[in-house]
Amino acid sequence: MKRYERVAQTLAQRIEQGLYRTGDRLPSIRALCHEQGVSVSTAQAAYRRLEETGQAEARPRSGYYALTRTTPGVLPRVTRPAQRPLDVSQWDQVLELVRGAPAEDRMLMLGRGIPDLEAATLRPLQRLLATLYRGVDARGLNYDNLAGSRELQRQIARLMAASSCLLHPDDILITTGCQEALSLSLRTLTSPGDVVAVDSPSFYGTMQILKAQGLKALEIPTDPRTGISLEALELALEQWPIRAIQLTPTCNNPLGYTMPESRKRDLVALAQRFDVAIIEDDIYGDLAFTSPRPRTIKSFDGDGRVLLCSAFSKTLVPGLRVGWVAPGRYRDQVLHMKYVSTGASATLPQRAVAEFVAQGYYERHLREMIRQYRCHRDVMIAWVERHFPPGTGISDPQGGFLLWLELPGAVDCVRLNERLAVEHLHIAPGSLFSASGKYRHCLRLNYASPLTARVEAGVRRVGEMVSELLS
Amino acid sequence: MKRYERVAQTLAQRIEQGLYRTGDRLPSIRALCHEQGVSVSTAQAAYRRLEETGQAEARPRSGYYALTRTTPGVLPRVTRPAQRPLDVSQWDQVLELVRGAPAEDRMLMLGRGIPDLEAATLRPLQRLLATLYRGVDARGLNYDNLAGSRELQRQIARLMAASSCLLHPDDILITTGCQEALSLSLRTLTSPGDVVAVDSPSFYGTMQILKAQGLKALEIPTDPRTGISLEALELALEQWPIRAIQLTPTCNNPLGYTMPESRKRDLVALAQRFDVAIIEDDIYGDLAFTSPRPRTIKSFDGDGRVLLCSAFSKTLVPGLRVGWVAPGRYRDQVLHMKYVSTGASATLPQRAVAEFVAQGYYERHLREMIRQYRCHRDVMIAWVERHFPPGTGISDPQGGFLLWLELPGAVDCVRLNERLAVEHLHIAPGSLFSASGKYRHCLRLNYASPLTARVEAGVRRVGEMVSELLS
Numbered sequence: 001m002k003r004y005e006r007v008a009q010t011l012a013q014r015i016e017q018g019l020y021r022t023g024d025r026l027p028s029i030r031a032l033c034h035e036q037g038v039s040v041s042t043a044q045a046a047y048r049r050l051e052e053t054g055q056a057e058a059r060p061r062s063g064y065y066a067l068t069r070t071t072p073g074v075l076p077r078v079t080r081p082a083q084r085p086l087d088v089s090q091w092d093q094v095l096e097l098v099r100g101a102p103a104e105d106r107m108l109m110l111g112r113g114i115p116d117l118e119a120a121t122l123r124p125l126q127r128l129l130a131t132l133y134r135g136v137d138a139r140g141l142n143y144d145n146l147a148g149s150r151e152l153q154r155q156i157a158r159l160m161a162a163s164s165c166l167l168h169p170d171d172i173l174i175t176t177g178c179q180e181a182l183s184l185s186l187r188t189l190t191s192p193g194d195v196v197a198v199d200s201p202s203f204y205g206t207m208q209i210l211k212a213q214g215l216k217a218l219e220i221p222t223d224p225r226t227g228i229s230l231e232a233l234e235l236a237l238e239q240w241p242i243r244a245i246q247l248t249p250t251c252n253n254p255l256g257y258t259m260p261e262s263r264k265r266d267l268v269a270l271a272q273r274f275d276v277a278i279i280e281d282d283i284y285g286d287l288a289f290t291s292p293r294p295r296t297i298k299s300f301d302g303d304g305r306v307l308l309c310s311a312f313s314k315t316l317v318p319g320l321r322v323g324w325v326a327p328g329r330y331r332d333q334v335l336h337m338k339y340v341s342t343g344a345s346a347t348l349p350q351r352a353v354a355e356f357v358a359q360g361y362y363e364r365h366l367r368e369m370i371r372q373y374r375c376h377r378d379v380m381i382a383w384v385e386r387h388f389p390p391g392t393g394i395s396d397p398q399g400g401f402l403l404w405l406e407l408p409g410a411v412d413c414v415r416l417n418e419r420l421a422v423e424h425l426h427i428a429p430g431s432l433f434s435a436s437g438k439y440r441h442c443l444r445l446n447y448a449s450p451l452t453a454r455v456e457a458g459v460r461r462v463g464e465m466v467s468e469l470l471s
Numbered sequence: 472m473k474r475y476e477r478v479a480q481t482l483a484q485r486i487e488q489g490l491y492r493t494g495d496r497l498p499s500i501r502a503l504c505h506e507q508g509v510s511v512s513t514a515q516a517a518y519r520r521l522e523e524t525g526q527a528e529a530r531p532r533s534g535y536y537a538l539t540r541t542t543p544g545v546l547p548r549v550t551r552p553a554q555r556p557l558d559v560s561q562w563d564q565v566l567e568l569v570r571g572a573p574a575e576d577r578m579l580m581l582g583r584g585i586p587d588l589e590a591a592t593l594r595p596l597q598r599l600l601a602t603l604y605r606g607v608d609a610r611g612l613n614y615d616n617l618a619g620s621r622e623l624q625r626q627i628a629r630l631m632a633a634s635s636c637l638l639h640p641d642d643i644l645i646t647t648g649c650q651e652a653l654s655l656s657l658r659t660l661t662s663p664g665d666v667v668a669v670d671s672p673s674f675y676g677t678m679q680i681l682k683a684q685g686l687k688a689l690e691i692p693t694d695p696r697t698g699i700s701l702e703a704l705e706l707a708l709e710q711w712p713i714r715a716i717q718l719t720p721t722c723n724n725p726l727g728y729t730m731p732e733s734r735k736r737d738l739v740a741l742a743q744r745f746d747v748a749i750i751e752d753d754i755y756g757d758l759a760f761t762s763p764r765p766r767t768i769k770s771f772d773g774d775g776r777v778l779l780c781s782a783f784s785k786t787l788v789p790g791l792r793v794g795w796v797a798p799g800r801y802r803d804q805v806l807h808m809k810y811v812s813t814g815a816s817a818t819l820p821q822r823a824v825a826e827f828v829a830q831g832y833y834e835r836h837l838r839e840m841i842r843q844y845r846c847h848r849d850v851m852i853a854w855v856e857r858h859f860p861p862g863t864g865i866s867d868p869q870g871g872f873l874l875w876l877e878l879p880g881a882v883d884c885v886r887l888n889e890r891l892a893v894e895h896l897h898i899a900p901g902s903l904f905s906a907s908g909k910y911r912h913c914l915r916l917n918y919a920s921p922l923t924a925r926v927e928a929g930v931r932r933v934g935e936m937v938s939e940l941l942s
Contacts, residue, residue, distance in 0.1 A: 091807060098810065099617045117609035126607050133600035138588035141597075141788035146570045176647050176792070179814040191685075192662060205814070212811040214662070317612035319818035321647075336562060339569065340683040341654050341812060342647040343676070347790035349817065 004045035007036050008053075011046065015055050020066035022382035023456075026056060028063055057375040059450065070381045072394035076255070076406035076442070081200040081219035083232065085240060086435045088211035093414060093432050094204045107421075108458045109446075111428030113253065115314050115401060116372065116448045121365035125316060128352045140348050146339055148174025148324070149350035155357040156324055162292055163285070165299040165308070171326045173338055174345045177318070178283045178311035181325035182246075183209050184337045185279045185307040188330050189244045190215055197236055199228040199247040201254055201404070201433030201442070203281065206246055210435070217435035218242060224395055224404075227252060227259035230266055237274040244277045250294050251284035254404040254433055254444045256397025258294050268300045277330070282310045283323075286366055288399035289374045304329030312353055314400070315366060320349040373401045376447040383456055384445075387463030389470055401448035404430075406441065409470045413443045419465060425458050475516035478507050479524075482517065486526050491537035493853035494927075497527060499534055528846040530921065541852045543865035547726070547877035552671040552690035552909055554703065556711060559682035559906045564885060565675045568899055578892075579929045580917075582899030584724065586785050586872060587843065587919045592836035596787060599823045611819050617810055619645025619795070620821035626828040627795055633763055634756070636770040636779070642797045644809060645816045648789070649754045649782035652796035653717075654680050655808040656750045656778040659801050660715045661686055668707055670699040670718040672725055672875070672904030672913070674752065677717055681906070688906035689713060695866055695875075698723060698730035701737055708745040715748045721765050722755035725875045725904055725915045727868025729765050739771045748801070753781045754794075757837055759870035760845045775800030783824055785871070786837060791820040844872045847918040854927055855916075858934030860941055872919035875901075877912065880941045884914045890936060896929050 001009075014020060027035065032043040047064050050056035056064045097112065132140065147153070153169035160167050175181040182205065190196065192214030198206065200219030210217050218236055221229045228247055236242065249259040249267075259267075271278050280297045288294050298308040307330060311323030322345070327334040356362050377397050384394055384405060391408030407413075413429035420426060430442025445459070472480075485491060498506065503514040518535050521527035527535045568583065603611065618624070624640035631638050646652040653676065661667065663685030669677065671690035681688050689707055692700045699718055707713065720730040720738075730738075742749050751768045759765050769779040778801060782794030793816070798805040827833050848868050855865055855876060862879030878884075884900035891897060901913025916930070 095617075095806075095810070098614070098814070114613060117612045122612070126604050126612075129604035129607075130601045133597050133604060136597050136600075141588045141593070141790045142585060143569070143789045146566075176813040176817075179810075180812060183812050187683075205811070208807070209811040212658075212808055318614045318815075319612045321813065321815075321817045335566075336679070337683055339566070339650075340676070340680040341651060342792065343569070343650040344789075344792075346647075346792045346817060346820065 003038060004042045004049065007032070007038055007042060007046035008049040010036070011050060012053065012055050015066050015068060022066060022068050022070050023379050024066045026064040026066055054374065057379070067375055067378050070378045070385065072381055072396050073385060074391060074393045076224045076393035076395055076404060078223045079200050079221050081221060081434065081438055082436060083218070083236065085195045085216035085218045088207045088217050088435045090204065090432055090434070090437055091208060091211060093429060094208055097428055097432065107424050107426050108454065109426045110458055110462065111426055111444050112446060113314065113402065114318065114446065114448060116369065116450070117317055118449070119365065119368060121361070121368045122317065124359070124361045125352060125356050128355050129348070132348045132352055136348065140351070142347065143344040144347040144350060146344050147335060148172065148345060149347070149354060151358070152350045152354040155354045159286070159357065163295050163299060165296050167326050171331065173325050173327065173331070173335060174350055175323040175325055175338065176342050176345055177313055177321045177323040178281065178309055179205055179323070180338070180342065181309035181311065181323045182206050182279065182281060184334050184341060185309060185325060185327065186210070186213060186215070186244065186246070188327070188333045188337050189277050194243040195240050197233060197242045197245045199252070201430065201439055202246070203248060203253050204432040206281065207435055219435055222255065223257070224255050225257055226263060227257050230263060230270060234270060237270070237276065242274070242276055244279055245271060246279040246281070248281040248284070249297055250282055251288050251397065251399030253284060253400065254402055256395040256400060256402060256404060258288060258398040261295055264295065264297045265300045267297060268306070271305055272303065278306045280306055280308050282308055283314050284400035285310065286315045287370060287373060287401070289370060290398070298326060301328060307334070315369070316353065316356070316362070320353065321346070322349050322353050373448065376401065376451055377403070379451050380445065380447040380459070383459045384463070387460040389463070389467045401446055403445045403447060405443050405445065407443070407466055407470070410441055411466055411469045412440050414440060416443070416465060416469060420462065423461060425461060427462060474509060475513045475520065478503070478509060478513060478517035479520040481507070482521060483524065483526050486537050486539060493537060493539050493541050494850050495537045497535040497537055525845065528850070538846055538849050541849045541856070543852055543867050544856060545862060545864045547695045547864035547866055547875060547913070549694045550671050550692050552692060552905065553907060554689070554707065556666045556687035556689045557906045559678045559688050561675065561903055561905070561908055562679060562682065564900060564903050565679055568903065578895045578897050579925065580897045581929055581933065582897055582915050583917055584785065584873065585789065585917065585919060587840065587921070588788055589920070590836065590839060592832070592839045593788065595830070595832045596823060596827050599826050600819070603819045603823055607819065611822070613818065614815040615818040615821060617815050618806060619643065619816060620818070620825060622829070623821045623825040626825045630757070630828065634766050634770060636767045638797050642802065644796050644798065644802070644806060645821055646794040646796055646809065647813050647816055648784055648792040648794040649752065649780055650676055650794070651809070651813065652780035652782065652794045653677050653750065653752060655805050655812060656780060656796060656798060657681070657686070657715065657717070658684060659798070659804045659808050660748050660750070665714040666711050668704060668713045668716045670723070672901065672910055673717070674719060674724050675903040677752065678906055690906055693726065694728070695726050696728055697734060698728050699738070701734060701741060705741060708741070708747065713745070713747055715750055716742060717750040717752070719752040719755070720768055721753055722759055722868065722870030724755060724871065725873055727866040727871060727873060727875060729759060729869040732766055735766065735768045736771045738768060739777070742776055743774065749777045751777055751779050753779055754785050755871035756781065757786045758841060758844060758872070760841060761869070769797060772799060778805070786840070787824065787827070787833070791824065792817070793820050793824050844919065847872065847922055848874070850922050851916065851918040851930070854930045855934070858931040860934070860938045872917055874916045874918060876914050876916065878914070878937055878941070881912055882937055882940045883911050885911060887914070887936060887940060891933065894932060896932060898933060
């Protein structure tokens with residue numbers, strides 16, 4: 001055993017013995033050198049090893065912090081939404097979350113679905129964009145191909161192959177973010193008045209598409225470990241004329257679970273049996289904490305009934321609005337819908353993302369983000385366990401950067417948010433994630449960005465206020 | 472009178488006397504110096520004066536060419552579409568035009584709605600984009616405000632004031648191109664099965680929205696000088712349950728007319744009387760050949776029933792996908808529709824366009840493009856008069872860069888296009904501009920880009936082929 005390995009082992013044992021808990025500061029490099037009688041480079045190597053094993057986290061200009069795999073003591077309960085088709089409401093609340101408040105700079109937005117945009121591994125993307133625009137020719141300023149940039153289609157097909165999802169570049173249409181992919185898919189499959197089955201809780205952006213299209217949402221109970229209940233879905237398919245099943249089976253937003261592969265396979269079989277289409281939102285799929293990343297439902301799709309929707313908004317940056325859809329047998333209709341909705345997508349952002357992937361920057365960035373988000377998940381769970389009232393249900397995310405909490409009592413998180421706003425804090429109330437405003441006692445947190453003392457103070461304050469409202 | 476003015480006058484007289492016709496090459500600088508016994512700088516000043524008066528056009532590395540205001544000998548006839556609501560067809564033909572053929576580099580695309588992307592006055596835009604991306608911070612990579620960049624909203628409001636259209640920045644929502652503006656407006660106002668009145672011929676992109684939404688188009692007869700027939704529209708409003716009037720009243724695509732102000736005002740009164748909304752497509756409006764630019768219908772809108780749609784795709788570049796809509800009283804519903812369709816628009820392209828306008832580059836670019844397109848209009852009309860069979864109806868565009876031809880016989884322009892493809896030529900067949908595929912004997916040409924010998928040869932070849940098909 002090398003010297004640095006011995007030092008790492010010593011530290012790991014202390015963490016496992018509980019001498020350091022998640023978020024506690026570990027000895028400085030200097031202190032470690034002194035204590036263990038080793039060189040600076042050996043101490044640094046030991047910490048790098050602990051980072052690799054997920055037992056320590058480096059925070060820039062601050063030092064190393066302990067990490068233990070904190071699994072939540074209490075999970076959220078299996079959801080029990082009303083099992084009948086409902087009109088979607090909640091737009092006012094969604095608007096408040098997404099419109100970008102004028103005071104956002106002063107607000108600590110703990111609930112939005114935004115990745116870490118300060119990551120050093122993003123820098124090549126901005127360099128690529130600057131270079132492309134500096135040297136742009138008439139073609140780069142013109143409309144792009146309607147289906148998308150050929151090179152980006154190719155790179156996406158290559159990426160998806162990593163999860164056994166074999167797509168031809170022609171199967172992929174580039175969109176203006178995942179929101180357009182979902183919107184085109186739903187509009188292609190449905191007419192006003194139709195019923196769409198959704199996992200519940202469900203991403204509010206999709207719910208609002210249902211509202212705008214005059215569709216009804218049939219919310220299906222969901223297990224916080226395994227996802228949508230296939231049993232409940234089957235009953236619903238027998239009972240209602242469901243036109244499409246819309247769900248986020250991998251690194252779910254907001255619950256964080258990844259459906260086991262066998263259940264994904266069973267879901268496809270069920271959809272075949274009832275001849276219904278599946279809209280799969282995979283926007284967080286590349287941020288799964290396991291390698292290789294989990295398979296998509298699309299990868300089990302034998303007859304083109306799955307429309308796979310995704311984007312680079314969570315894995316890279318949202319502000320470029322580069323998304324895509326693989327619409328299976330519905331390709332021609334979705335292409336028409338794309339043409340009438342926005343025409344060709346913006347030209348150079350597609351090229352920049354394609355280059356970023358082709359040159360290996362994307363996979364490097366993903367590795368770094370997955371490491372960071374996995375650490376942050378454990379820290380955030382530890383903070384919630386420390387600062388929220390006992391009995392709070394906490395999700396156990398298998399990827400991504402979102403945490404879902406179920407409060408142990410009838411706290412109204414919309415009202416909570418109003419009180420938090422006075423202190424420049426903001427969470428995403430759970431009612432956004434339901435057609436009918438259920439889950440008002442739940443909330444979503446974001447742990448993407450560096451978990452600074454200000455963030456911990458914010459989480460503590462939310463927890464305190466929840467306790468006040470409960471008492 | 473200065474010496475250069477005297478030389479300019481001499482040349483102008485020769486042009487007016489018909490010694491030089493539009494498109495004929497004028498004497499070189501050297502020849503003019505020799506002939507008139509003046510210096511090079513005097514000869515150059517004389518040609519600059521002729522450019523200002525619209526009697527000569529400079530072509531880079533080629534010399535000066537004569538221009539006379541060629542008004543077409545024969546205008547297209549007033550259109551007579553079927554005056555009953557129809558389902559929209561023609562998607563296959565539109566797809567062929569817009570999908571971006573693999574062989575496009577070798578094709579001479581004479582029919583697409585693309586501006587000149589090589590203009591020197593565009594360069595500051597690419598510099599702004601490169602600079603913005605090089606220095607981008609997390610905010611620039613994030614989702615933008617849902618309604619749009621504040622600064623861009625402000626600049627658009629300022630631009631529109633030039634045509635007496637008073638908008639508050641909050642009245643304006645930024646979209647992904649004009650196509651999204653039109654799509655959001657139509658989807659906000661209508662439900663499947665509804666009837667929408669359109670000027671006929673009408674932009675195929677809008678017609679395809681009707682198709683995708685399951686709407687019916689009621690095509691209203693249109694005069695190639697004054698636009699939609701208010702008399703026919705009034706009859707239609709009495710007869711059918713029309714939900715919206717969609718039209719392009721300024722620098723119309725494809726017919727090129729600008730509706731007189733009095734008729735724009737009358738149209739608003741008519742819409743008020745029947746309580747129907749107006750969707751005004753103004754995408755070519757800033758390219759009008761008169762100064763100040765013509766007023767929008769929106770500028771006569773007293774009660775917020777006009778949804779004004781536009782973009783920088785024709786005045787600047789299409790590939791950035793920056794458009795906007797001023798939805799009047801429908802603002803909140805259109806904002807919801809925008810959220811569900813694509814979410815916030817891409818962040819930095821909005822900032823770049825706002826800067827381009829704020830620093831005066833936009834107005835400089837417009838001046839240059841208007842001068843160029845006005846010259847090109849006259850040249851293109853002269854070419855068509857020379858190379859097409861007698862009796863060809865030619866539009867008289869009041870702005871923009873599109874020319875509409877009505878052939879003097881039953882030539883099927885879809886078949887014409889198939890024959891042209893073999894010779895790497897492509898026009899936009901008129902049937903694209905009708906719900907039911909009327910106007911097959913019409914076609915649209917583009918005169919935006921430099922009118923090189925290759926373009927003239929293309930136009931001549933199209934004219935020859937038309938003559939062959941007629942005989």
